[in-house]
Amino acid sequence: MARKDDHEELAAEAAAGKGHPTPKRKERESAQRRALIADPKAGAKERRQRLKEQRAKEQQAMLSGDERHMPAEHKGPVRRYLRDSIDARTSLGEFALPGSILFVIASLFFNTNPNVGSLIIFGFYALVFAAIGDTLWAMRSIKKRVTEKFGAENLGRGWRLYSAARIMNLRRLRVPRPVVKRGEYPV
Template identity: 35%
Template sequence: MNSSQPPTPESPASRDTDAARTAAKGRPTRSRKEAEAARRRPLVVSDRKEARRRDRERSRTRQMEAQQALVTGDEAKMPLQHRGPERRRVRDLVDTRHNVAEYFFPVALVFMIVALVLPLIDQSLYLAMSTLLIALLWGGIAICVIDAFFLRRRLRAALTEEFGEVKRGLVGYGIMRAIQIRRFRLPKPQVKHGGAPVEPKKSRAKR
């Protein structure tokens, strides 16, 4: 005698219930295996153009933050070549003193403009003043070199005293900063001439 029972046919009510669930969601219910596979699928951007666009936006944001940090003095977001206590100390040492080069180069620019314009106005006057202009330019360059020599000695002495050594590139970093006009230096000076800290600019009160 066969004890196995024939399979019970699916009732119409059960079929109607499954059909109603599928119609309500708009799609058939996923199996457990399909759901687990979907969770393991990596979340990546398949569109390469979209990925490149996002990379450009992130890069632009980082550049804007770094540029703003050069103005505000936020060292954590500055470019790598300006970070570190040694470089901050070099900047402060340069910014506290009156460097000859920061005054000479604007004057030299005026001399060059005069040398270009003067022949168009008066050739004889240009011939008479050309020797004087050349002497002033070379004399100014010589004074800048001497001043840079004294700055180099001061930087090396201060860095050796505070940090025990002078890392490569620090002295050149300071001399290049000394050549620049003060208002155009980046990062912005955090000390005034003489060593007093620069006061943060106060926003104007709204009228």
């Protein structure tokens, strides 16, 4: 008999209606929404502090050569091998920036004589093209050594730009700092 009573109650409720309009989706979502962080300002401050500590740890790792805390683009045995191979050699790209500064200064002093000015410009272009050629040759030989040691599939993306940027940079300004001396090629 309890079943008959329940059925009658449901029928009575259906006839009477539910007593209120169906809430809009926007109203239901806003009722369920709650802040993920109790105090957004404190949460943002904490996030900034964590990021600051993380960046400081990464910067220290870049200066010391500690690979555990380096950013992802510098981690791994292949990247270490690339860095060590580049740092072991002397490249013309290292001298392109100081050379260009010297060429600008020389062109300021010798701008009255067109023959000397054109010779300076020719010398600058010769240095730039020689540095580009040296960079391409170095990248080709480094790629060959890396693929012999790790395989072509482990070379990864972006290695060309990574290598070229490191080759063209002054050794003192390279980050992560060089850990090998000139001539100490990795095995």
